[in-house]
Amino acid sequence: MEHLLIHLPYEAKTGGPVQYRWMYPFERCMHSLEKKVRNKSCVEGSIAEAYIIQEISNFCSLYFGKDVQTK
Secondary structure, eight states: OHHHHHHHHHHHHHHOSGGGSOOHHHHHHHHHHHTTOOOTTSHHHHHHHHHHHHHHHHHHHTTSOTTSOOO
């Protein structure tokens, strides 16, 4: 525990605020993409495909009118 007291201030100085080096948002995004995997033999390609489909659907939904329902 003494070793921790020496290194914590150094980590706070060099790393800056915690939110800039926190991995939780990225892990949460990857978890949602990993749930969409269909092809278990090619996981990376399936994750990339799911991300592209999500981005395209979000981008296209911006151009629909208010009367069109989107998810």
